[in-house]
Amino acid sequence: MADATTLHALIRTGADDATALSSPGGVPLSFKALRALAERTVAELNAQGIGRGDRVAIVLPNGPEMATAFIAVAAGCTSAPLNPSYKADEFEFYLNDLNARLLIVTEGSESPAVAIAEKLGVAVARLTPTPDQGAGSFSLSFATEGPGPTENGGTAQPEDIALVLHTSGTTSRPKIVPLKQSNVCASARNIRNALAFTAEDRGLNIMPLFHIHGLIAGILAPLSAGGQVSCTPGFNALKFFGWMGEVKPTWYTGVPTMHQAILGRAARNKEVIESTPLRFIRSSSSSLPPQVMNELEATFGAPVIEAYGMTEAAHQMASNPLPPKAHHAGSVGLAAGPEIAIVDLAGEPLPAGETGEIVIRGDNVMAGYENNEKANAEAFTRQGWFRTGDQGVLTPEGYLSITGRLKEIINRGGEKISPREVDEILMDHPAVSQCVTFAMPHDKLGEDVAAAIVLREGVTAVEKDIRSFASERLAAFKVPARIVILDEIPKGATGKLQRIGLAEKLGLV
Template sequence: MSSPATLAELLAQAAPDAPALGAPEHTPSLTYGALAALARRTVETLNALGVGRQDRVGIVLPNGPEMAAAFVCVGAGATTAPLNPAYRAEEFEFYLTDLRAKALVVEAGADTPARAVARKLGVPVVELQADRARGAGTFALRPLDAMGGAPAQGGPAEPEDTALVLHTSGTTSRPKMVPLSHRNVLASARHIRETLRLVPEDVCLNIMPLFHIHGLMAATLASLAAGGQVSCTPGFNALKFFAWLDEVRPTWYTAVPTMHQAILARAGRNQEILARSRLRFVRSSSASLPPQVMAELEQVFRAPVIEAYGMTEASHQMASNPLPPRPRKPGAVGLAAGPEVAVMDEAGSLLPPGAVGEVVIRGPNVTRGYEANPEANAKAFTAGWFRTGDQGVLDEDGYLRLTGRLKELINRGGEKISPLEVDEVLMDHPAVQQVVTFAVPHDKLGEEVAAAVVLREGQTATERELRDFAALRLTDCKVPRRIVLLPEIPKGATGKLQRIGLAQKLGLAS
């Protein structure tokens, strides 16, 4: 069978009666046939409203099967632009303006500042009315504002059309717009399906936000590419995770390390559910997974943990550890898993195994470039390779080990220190549950090493004890001069720990 080149073709290749979308709380599943029909109706509705191919549709919906369905169905004939429902009014104004959105889809009756912002900008608002009785994710679209006129290009999208537009996180600069074509996202879905050996019998429990590339691609589109099912929760909730695990009976789930750690914290009181679990593997991505957490996850779930490496510009997956019997290397993000992966020096020369440099990629899943940003594109692309901004090293077997984001490396008097190396050492302390190492300003050295630490429940350790522990295992310049004990470390919208700006958030920047 030829590989599908558009989202509509993807839905058409699966068995029509097979379940595609599900949700906890005993919601009936939506079949592939019904999802394909919903996509056709959605494209017809959008075309009738004057929205067609390459037109951007902002989507502000809570996590759940309707968000997954809207992503696929709107994308079948227009360009989807999912936005974080928790944004403030000024953030919605930036993103809707930057996108030049042709319409905004919101949940019927939902109170969101996005509505008022859309009206202010003259962006027509379309309400999505869920109908779960007809299957998870079933919806109808109802315009609240006058629209109309024929779209410039109607009908189903074509392979080079933009399926999805997301913005980079913009931690140190203005967020950059990343357009991803149908060809990009379907290549990535195929890569993930092949890496994980997904089949129609697989069921993914999605706990990732669906305004982020990880949840959209790994959980949702890779499942659909395999003809399998994705069960869409309302979002991550450590208190409900084990009940969902028991009800949905998934064969896998994918999450960021902080989510895995929250799940592990509740595993002890859910032994019966764990004994009944049928997880085939657990996947981790979007941030480095401490080897200690990987080992604990494998012990608790009695299943391999597959760490992968992804980013928005690559439609998510770039590298992944393989499934058994091939080796998984703790601390490594695995082998090239779709695009070509190499390591490059500052001058643009590719480096041999064992040499540290910037991780670069090229392949069918990689964006053609940032939109309307020639300066960023000039920096990001070298001789056809995309520069990821991550520093890493490939070993002789082709496994990639990341040493940190280039912009997160701590420059202590000219000595470049990898925060990940310090994280791993402190995670070995028996009282430590979570750690993030970061830079604090220093008047003479420029930057100094600091770490924020969350202790395990019922455990104690002082800053001095943790510093002494690190000093036995690290050279002096890498030992944190300041360790802050916290009940919780601030996280980003997707649950990732954020090193950049942490000194300011914790009042350590003066």
């Protein structure tokens, strides 16, 4: 069968009576029912004047309806999932910036997005879940009559935009990333191939579905192999093992902070772990400390496959291979879809073993940011490579290691320090459970090294102990000048630890 280049084609992979989506405690939704739901939704949107390329903002809680709404809308229009916890000002920015034609919210939702949509003249549709007809099944009702049927209806084509997301915008205004049907399907294919998904696989999705990792790796990649996904209401370490025991997944994907929280409760859930053998565990979206990878593998008796992704590449760029091939702690693996190269400041390729900027090109990579010529001029080289903004190094065998974000490298009086290198040393301290190293302003050096740390449960340590541990293992200029011990490190919406802006958040400025 030819690889799908549209979502409409991608969800045709599964057998009619095979389960596509489920939810803990819920009725399964078959591939046949998912296809019918997508076709009905596209027809309803088309009847309201919304067709191919029109943007539909989706503000729904995590769960099966979020997964089906994303797929059903993107089969004929453009899905624009938004974080339901945004405030009114944020919804105003995103709905305006997206030029949304419609907002979908749950029936009875009190989201501030509704009032903002009404203020901006964006039509609102209410989604009513019908879980008795299968996980994620829903009906839509429209608050107002549309302008009449669109002439641009029907199934989306490979070059149409399937999904629009914004970059996280930690240092600047968020940029719009438009991903074509073909980009999204290529990424799903790349993940499916890297992880050897089959119709026998069953995923447990704990990732948020307003983020590229959850949408593509959590949902589309396994569906593209005819496999099934159980959609949880979102990550909850207290419920994870209960879900695992019920759903009996063969795999799950998460970000490092989720894996760490799961490990924190693993000792009291040994029976579930033993009775539910996983084929693999996947980690992506930020670097997985080698110590956490080793502990996960020892606890679950399954390989931990670290992958490297970003929104602009519709998620996956590199992935460690499954056994029997080697996978390495501290590496994000081999190119897994797009081509990967390391270049110098002038954009010239560097040989294996030399550190430089990671660049990519391939059929999963966006054509360019929307309405942002300046960003595109900076992001793409003359040879068509996309500059990731990450610094890394390739081994002669092609394994990629990321040494840091270029924007996160600490410049201490001219000495350049990779925060990840310091993280890995501090994580070796027996009292340290989580750590993030970051730059803090310094009046003479420009920047100095600081670290935020969470201690393991029931263990005590003071800043002086951890600094002396670091000073035995790091050059003096890399040892954090400040170590802040916290109950919890502030995280982004997807659970990522964010270095940029942490000094301000912790009052170290």
